[in-house]
Structures are given as structure tokens and as C-alpha cells.
Amino acid sequence: MINITEKYNQEKESTIQxxxxxxxxxxxxxxxxxSLMNLGNPEVDKFxxxxxxxxxVRISVIRDSLNGIKEILPENLFEETKSEVTEICDDYKWRNSKKGKLVLQIEDRIKEARLCVATDFPSEHIYxxxxxxEPVSLIVGGYVKELRTKAMIESCLNNMNPPIAIDYRISSCD
Incomplete structure (x- = not known):
């Protein structure tokens, strides 16, 4: 028979932590x-x-600046810089998108909720x-010793005003 800790760990691993x-x-x-600063070029330093x-920040400013220093940089350094800039710009666009902002709001609530659960319910198995x-989601699951503890946890987390509805998956051990 599988024990509560094993079930808890399996369920926890099925969510983004x-x-x-x-x-x-x-x-x-x-x-x-x-590497870029060692070139000692004022245009590169501005970039x-x-x-x-x-x-x-406007992404176009970064791209224009990168294109402006293309001739100054050795090809391999330019390619490396272009690759990092692409990743930074993609992350920036995502962070500022509607979905990105919502996911980051959810992440903030998750950090807050984890602290609350660890402080107020340290002996319960809650993830x-x-x-x-579907990354735009908020899952709270695990196992509690008593059903009233489940109600207390749900009340505590609902009072944090999460940006989306919480999908509760908390069960009682008994």
C-alpha cells in the first residue's frame, strides 16, 4: 500500500513548483x-x-543598438550577443504580455501561500x-489530518485574493 508521503510527493511532482x-x-x-566592455568602444559601452x-524599454532601441555595433564586433561575439539579446527580448515580451503578467501574479500568490501554509500549518502535507x-492555474493539494484544517487552509488562501480561482485537491488522511 502506498503511504501518504509517497502520494503527496507524486501529486506535488505533477505540478510546476x-x-x-x-x-x-x-x-x-x-x-x-x-567581453563587450573589454573592446573599449563607446558605442559598445552604450549598448x-x-x-x-x-x-x-523599447525592444526596437535594443535591436537598433545591436545592429549599430554589428560591424565593430567579431562575428562570434556578435552571434553570441544576438542570441542572448533575442532571449532577453523574448522574456521581456512574455513578461509584459497579458498571459505573462497573469502567470507572474499567480507566482506571487504561490510564494505568499507557501509561506502562510508553512507557518500556520507546518504539520500538514500541502503543496x-x-x-x-495550463500554466495559468493555481493548484493547492495534499493531505490534512482533519477536515476542519482543510477548511481553514482554503479560507486562508482565498483571503489572499488570488488572481484566478484555486483548484483545491486537498484530502483528509483518515
Missing amino acids: YDVSKLLQTDLSDYLKE VALFPIQGK IGRNFI
Whole structure:
């Protein structure tokens, strides 16, 4: 017979547990920045100063600046820079899209909810995550010793005003 901890771990692993915001790039890698700065070219320095992307930066400014230094850079350095810039710009566009903003709001609530559950219900087996297939989701599952604890957890998390409805998958151990 499978025990509660094993079931809990299996269910938890079926949800997204990592914070997507940690995967989003806003800056050039240190290695690349150093390589570019070592060229000692004022145009290249101006380009590097555009990073990390902050506020309402226009992607076109970054692309124009990159194209402006294309002739200055050795081909392999240009390709490496272009590759990182593409990733940074894609992440920036996603972060500022309707879906991206919503997922990041959900992630903020998940961090808050995990802290609340760890502090207020430390002896319960509760996981909080998102669905792999539909990332715009908020799943709270696991196992509690008593049904009234389940109600308390649901009340606590609903009071956090999540940006979408929570899909509760909490069961009682008994």
C-alpha cells in the first residue's frame, strides 16, 4: 500500500513548483558583458548600458543598438550577443504580455501561500503549484489530518485574493 508521503510527493511532482520569474532573463551574462566592455568602444559601452532591461524599454532601441555595433564586433561575439539579446527580448515580451503578467501574479500568490501554509500549518502535507499543461492555474493539494484544517487552509488562501480561482485537491488522511 502506498503511504501518504509517497502520494503527496507524486501529486506535488505533477505540478510546476519552480518560480518562472527566476528563469526570465533581463541582463546579459557577466562573461558576455566583460567581453563587450573589454573592446573599449563607446558605442559598445552604450549598448551594454541598456542592460538589465528595466521599465518600459523599447525592444526596437535594443535591436537598433545591436545592429549599430554589428560591424565593430567579431562575428562570434556578435552571434553570441544576438542570441542572448533575442532571449532577453523574448522574456521581456512574455513578461509584459497579458498571459505573462497573469502567470507572474499567480507566482506571487504561490510564494505568499507557501509561506502562510508553512507557518500556520507546518504539520500538514500541502503543496501549491501550477499545472504543466495550463500554466495559468493555481493548484493547492495534499493531505490534512482533519477536515476542519482543510477548511481553514482554503479560507486562508482565498483571503489572499488570488488572481484566478484555486483548484483545491486537498484530502483528509483518515
